Amino acid sequence: MNLSKNMNEVLTGLFLVFVALFAFYLSWPLSSGTEVGLGPGFVPRMFAFIQLVLGIVLVASGLSTAGERLEAWQARPLLLILGSITFFAVSIERMGLLISVTGLVLISCAANRDTSFRETVILAVSSAAASALLFVKLLGLSIAVFPPNLLGN
Amino acid sequence: MDIFSGLLSLMHGLVIALEPMNLMYCLIGCLFGTLIGVLPGLGPLNAIAMLLPISFYLTPTAALIMLAGIYYGAQFGGSTTSILMNMPGETSSIVTCLDGHQMARQGRAGPALAIAALGSVFAGIVATFVIALFAPPLAQFALLFGPAEYVSLMLLGLVVAVVLAHGSILAALGMLVLGLLMGTVGIDVESGAFRMTMGFPELADGLGIVPLAMGLFGVGEIISNLEKKNLVGVVEDRINHLWPTADDFSRCWKVVLRATGLGSLLGLLPGGGATLSSFAAYALEKKLAKDPSRFGKGAVEGVAAPETANNAAAQTSFIPLLTLGIPSNAVIALMAGAMMIHGISPGPNVMTEKPDMFWGLIASMMIGNLMLLVINLPLVGLWVKLLKIPYRLFYPIILVCMCIGVYTTSNSGFDVFLLVVFGFISYLFIKWKCEPAPLLLAFVLGPIIEQNFKRALQISFGDGLIFLKKPISLGLLILCVVILAMMLLPAWRRTREVAFQE
Secondary structure: OOOEEOHHHHHHHHHHHHHHHHHHHHHOOOOOEOOOOEOOOHHHHHHHHHHHHHHHHHHHHHHHOEEOOOOOOOHHHHHHHHHHHHHHHHHHHHHHHHHHHHHHHHHHHOOOOOOOHHHHHHHHHHHHHHHHHHHHHHOOOOOOOOOHHHHOO | OOHHHHHHHHHHHHHHHOOHHHHHHHHHHHHHHHHHHHOOOOOHHHHHHHHHHHHOOOOHHHHHHHHHHHHHHHHHHHHHHHHHHOOOOOHHHHHHHHHHHHHHHOOOHHHHHHHHHHHHHHHHHHHHHHHHHHHHHHHHHHOOOOHHHHHHHHHHHHHHHHHHOOOOHHHHHHHHHHHHHHHOOEEOOOOOOEEOOOOOHHHOOOOOHHHHHHHHHHHHHHHHHHHOOOOOOOOOOOOOOOOOOHHHHHHHHHHHHHHHHHHHHHHHOOOOOHHHHHHHHHHHHHHHOOOHHHOOOOOOHHHHHHHHHHHHHHHHOHHHHHHHOOOOOHHHHHHHHHHHHOOOOOOOHHHHHOHHHHHHHHHHHHHHHHHHHHHHOOOHHHHHHHHOOOHHHHHHHHHHHHHHHHHHHHOOHHHHHHHHHHHHHHHHHHHOOOOOHHHHHHHHHHHHHHHHHHHHHHHOOOOOOHHHHOHHHHHHHHHHHHHHHHHHOHHHHHHHHHHHHO
């Protein structure tokens, strides 16, 4: 194994620094406190500050020690799995449960090369039907099964 | 609190747990927990997150009974996968693979499963009594705690969680603070100000715990599983006989007793729980064994110890939640979330204000363990069949359950978007070898810490030294500092790494 810097720590540190700075930006308008007590901005900024310091320490520590090599990313599963959930998020309110579950399964199955087209279709249709039956009929969760605008509103 | 009244309350709880509805949800929880435990890559955390939305429709007692059933049910199911496939169904069953799978390869899968199940039931029933006896006095003691003591106690819990996380200590600390920071999003209770909501009204109540937990522990896991080439495991399905031999029993009864004790103890520890105790129990038995070289080659003790300990710990880890209001690990943190959704704030008052729920929950664990024995042993063939479903057909179904679960918690697509965001973040953490468990724990504890922190300062008229002036609080803080200092010292760091490698 080629040991160089501990890049995992460096990247984690940078991530923490980035989020801390973002939190500072977001909590900027909030007041720190009055003479009566602490304001809404005090605690978030306190945590953000600690996180900033920790992030910097992590970067420094990562640069000065050896560690494992970074793991490579694979685009296909990452994009398609996140994509399938995004599709569900966008479609559930507009198109109802059947369409969004079918889409979710179709897209997520594409994330794995070995899944055949036939399997994908069967899985998509059966999970759409099963989730409508289980979650809406049996458990009574309030989700629209069909596209709402089809029913004329 | 004397022993007698504790037992009396337990009897009362039994009556409640035996009500048909509660009994049914206990069974559902145990079945679902076993299912989750058996399936590799799905843990109690995902399962509880998935069923959380459904639990809104139940009474708080039924909801908690069901969710608890999932947690200890998963400890049972996890052993099946470890023994038959050499793949941990559950993080707390990792060590069970070592000897359990060897036993299976020697054609002794049945006895391995039986010992694991019998040990678990024994531990589960003993742990129930431990809770019944120790929870009331602890809750009494906790009533003495003021806000300052609470802040220090929770900090200690978080520090211990960091110590027990895998990987770099600094990264675990970072995860912890990130969780605290994320917990501050939403309306400030005192001033009513919107904090860091980026203008999204959906964030007024804060980031949702369901999308956070499922994103961190579900989505990233699926993506990284798909990256691995080999998803197919080999199932050893030759289960000829179940009953262990007399030799197995004579080897195991002491092990089971010790593991029950150790597991019950480690379950109490903040940051502890099922996983830690399974490792500890295995290590202990290996140390105590006359012939340690048998371990790893199919020693029945190596199955009994971790499986007994993890079940004991899964149950006693409810004690800190029910008495101090402090979740000791990420699963229990979700349970705290479930209680809060039902309008119950976890803490010493639960026992006095909701005795039916408290004792019903505890007694249900005893019934649940007996159910699990039936679910796991005679029905083991069913679970074996389930293990043969390939992952490629399985992960889309998990995704469907997660998406619907997240959507129904708030009935908005917004939380599903959060699931995407947290899913991506968890993928980053997996790649960077960060364990996000401290994050979730801190996320749940953060708002409670903040409230108590502010209350403590109000009581002391803004004197920040109040945390050092109260003796209990001071003691807890010193303990925090000592633990942190020890962990950051290079020598200790190394021992910890060695300990985790074992």
